[in-house]
Amino acid sequence: MNINQKAVDALRILSADQIQKANSGHPGLPLGAAPAAYELWANHMNHNPQNPNWSNRDRFILSAGHGSALLYSLLHMFGYEGLTIDELKNFRQLDHLTPGHPEYGHTVGVEATTGPLGAGVSTAVGMAIAESHLAAKFNRDGYPVVDHYTFAMTGDGCLMEGISYEALSLAGTLKLGKLIVLYDSNDITIEGNTETAFKEDVAKRFEAFGFQVQIVEDGNDLKAIGEAIDAAKADLERPSIIICRTQIGYGCPAKVGKASAHGEPLGEENILELRKFLGWESNEAFEVPEEIYSHYDSIAKENAIQEDKWNSMFEKYCTEYPELKEQWDIYHSDIDVENIINSEEYWKHESKAMATRAVSGDLINKLKEIYPNMIGGSADLAPSNKSEMKNEGFFSPENRLGRNIHFGVREMAMTAITNGIYLHGGLKPFCATFFVFSDFMKPMIRLAALMGLPVAYVLTHDSIGVGEDGPTHEPVEQLAMLRSIPNVNVFRPADYTETAVAWASAMGSKSTPTAIVLTRQNLPQIEGSSKDAFKGAYVISEASNKDSIDLILLASGSEVELAVNAKAVLEGEGKSVRVVSVPCMDIFDKQSKEYKEEVLPSNVRARLAVEAGGTMPWFKYVGIDGDVVGMTSFGASAPASVLFKHFGFTTENVVERAKKLMF
Missing domain, CATH: 3.40.50.970 (Thiamin diphosphate (ThDP)-binding fold, Pyr/PP domains)
Known part of the structure; x- marks a missing residue:
């Protein structure tokens, strides 16, 4: 033998x-x-x-x-x-x-x-x-x-x-x-x-x-x-x-x-x-x-010996092409996220209302200049996801330098492929689709979490705000699903600043995937929104008397505006109400006991969470004395404004539910 x-x-x-x-x-x-x-x-x-x-x-x-x-x-x-x-x-x-x-x-x-x-x-x-x-x-x-x-x-x-x-x-x-x-x-x-x-x-x-x-x-x-x-x-x-x-x-x-x-x-x-x-x-x-x-x-x-030969060639390459050696080092090392956090240009935005999907598109095109090795694409939805990097071309047999990828209608494969791009080394990948299709992505997001891959998943059209497309396209339980996966940071930002935090967190992550969940509809820029969102949750609107809080309203994404509006009504009636924005439960849960107590003081048991998704994740914050305004059924087909009213996402309903907790 x-x-x-x-x-x-x-x-x-x-x-x-x-x-x-x-x-x-x-x-x-x-x-x-x-x-x-x-x-x-x-x-x-x-x-x-x-x-x-x-x-x-x-x-x-x-x-x-x-x-x-x-x-x-x-x-x-x-x-x-x-x-x-x-x-x-x-x-x-x-x-x-x-x-x-x-x-x-x-x-x-x-x-x-x-x-x-x-x-x-x-x-x-x-x-x-x-x-x-x-x-x-x-x-x-x-x-x-x-x-x-x-x-x-x-x-x-x-x-x-x-x-x-x-x-x-x-x-x-x-x-x-x-x-x-x-x-x-x-x-x-x-x-x-x-x-x-x-x-x-x-x-x-x-x-x-x-x-x-x-x-x-x-x-x-x-x-x-x-x-x-x-x-x-x-x-x-x-x-x-x-x-x-x-x-x-x-x-x-x-x-x-x-x-x-x-x-x-x-x-x-x-x-x-x-x-x-x-x-x-x-x-x-x-x-x-x-x-x-x-x-x-x-x-x-x-x-x-084969590697030795390559090393010799690479040494000569670095001498002959020093500018490419510099780029090589950038591609194969982590850029300090502090460069983003301290960049005025990155945080600069207009005060006008914007859908967070549009905000994300703006940020992607800022980040591509900071990260020359950023590459990504969408499952045939780039115009809707706002995920295209402008003037960067599409990867193809004719253009291997293209930084955008046409994945086609292949959400699960897209996610696995994006994981593979990261695993290869040298690139910072992301991918995008509608949030409801995260159902197709979930097994591969789970593998990314197991592997500790800091990949970004852009998930737009995040709630019943999808509207006329109907319940098949309206994510209800998906937030709870993604939040249940260990080692995944799920961000649902309320405005430009919080979306910028989500992207900065994703790009600075060393071993945790990030899902950035974004709206189709326009949202205002909220007074009080800040970089404190890096902590996962923070006080976005303080109570009139912070030493004697009657109620804490918690919300994420598009419902933060609703919580702020409800607070104005309740404070007009003499109540002291704090609003806590919770863009990322996963990160907030890792904060110190002292910080969590500071944001959600244990002596305030009247708590109401508001989110246009399944209610399950919120009960760890509101407790047995609290309540959640959320979705307990699938959505329906109608204009978004009609659906939000139909399912109780109105100032009047939030105020009414809040009063039941205080009296």
Whole structure:
């Protein structure tokens, strides 16, 4: 048996051993896809285990994340930091580097958190967009400083999920020639043969997308796999898919080709049979001959040389193009958000009423001058979202320098792609759509929160103010949904200043995504609105007697104006009323106890919250003695002014509900 075959089988054995010891996991993919993974990592992919963050490395995404044992085996064999044999022995155990699905930021060498099928390959599209854009920006003749590929390994499940087709359709349209998908096609899912639910001709579908399509009939044929990868890399006009025909559970006579190989340990006896079938020398779990380790080590050292060559080229590039080196450093470092906070120009605005979506559009066009690496777009709604960066062009096969992206009507894929752009490094991405469509985005926003990606999501048309479009387009429960996701800052600003705070917070964030929720309708600039919004909630209109407050009104977004108007009426009747604007609950909840007590003194139990959304999030502030004017039903189709009145968002109703709390 030659050393390459032994190296492949080491991946199979280690993967099976991990899963068996944990008594949990998915051995089917690692056994079948090990040859493709090995051939790619050993002979076609630039990566340096000694510097996993080398900027010009090829990216690899295991989109079929349930096959994580294969990725951990690769990382271990190539010598990535921390991936010791003991970590493999603690697969799927608490506080170890080998969780059930790969987690970005947790395990060195994992480029993206994958789990929901289709998410990984969609994220890879974003990485390919980033590579293409940065190459156009920085490369010069003889200096390909940005020149790498994005590889994604998928399975049948990934390609059944709609998100993958959304994203890969866009990849074909954009001619992302450095995106290469390896498809582990084994015709098996948990319920059995894929013919029960998945009979389409995948090759023809990808041809229709504009992909180069190759089929490797024998997924164990390293030579054929290698030739296919070379052909894919050579075609820079089309993204590529390599369909590898494999057998799930290959090498395990009792499991091969069966659904039971997918998601359950093989069993001790079957692992012995696997070892026998593969001709493995030892029956001892996790034991790999030294010659195989040496083989992987030699490959890793060759890869380190590739980085050394790049470093030498980059050093000369920096000397010859000092202005580009300066830009490179800006793109690859954080701009101090204090520069924005202290910028008079950033905060400057007219006193006229404006929809916060229009305010956001104004701010985006200010920020693009501060952040030259800002890039983003909308799901076919840029004119409505006000999300276009003026005079920056649109990213396309003809214009890789375009900073705006036409995502098309693909909200979920758009979000994953935006995550991928950030993960690549060097760019500050955002994306935009109507707030009601955050339902489509939510799974990918959740992954961004898990990964700690400071991506901005612009969500306009934020309430029943959408009006005539009716309840299908009027977000009611979405605020509660987004606020329930850990590590997401959800801003619903009331005016220009608060929207500017939301954007500054998003751009300055280090590890938290930000959702900026904006109105369709015009809102006034509110007296008392201030940078205190950075604290998440603050007193926007103080009570006439702050030492004896009768009522606290809390609100966000368009309802802050309503709360201020209701306060005027109540104070005219002799009551002392404080108005608290709450643009971001997530940030306010992290403030000190002293500050929260200062804003919401515990001795004032008469509290009324007002928001044109679901009432659930507000009860932690108003308590059992308080009340919420909110939405407890879906909306309706009518002009916005009619709907706000119909659902009780009027000064009169707020005053009436407030009086019930005080008497």
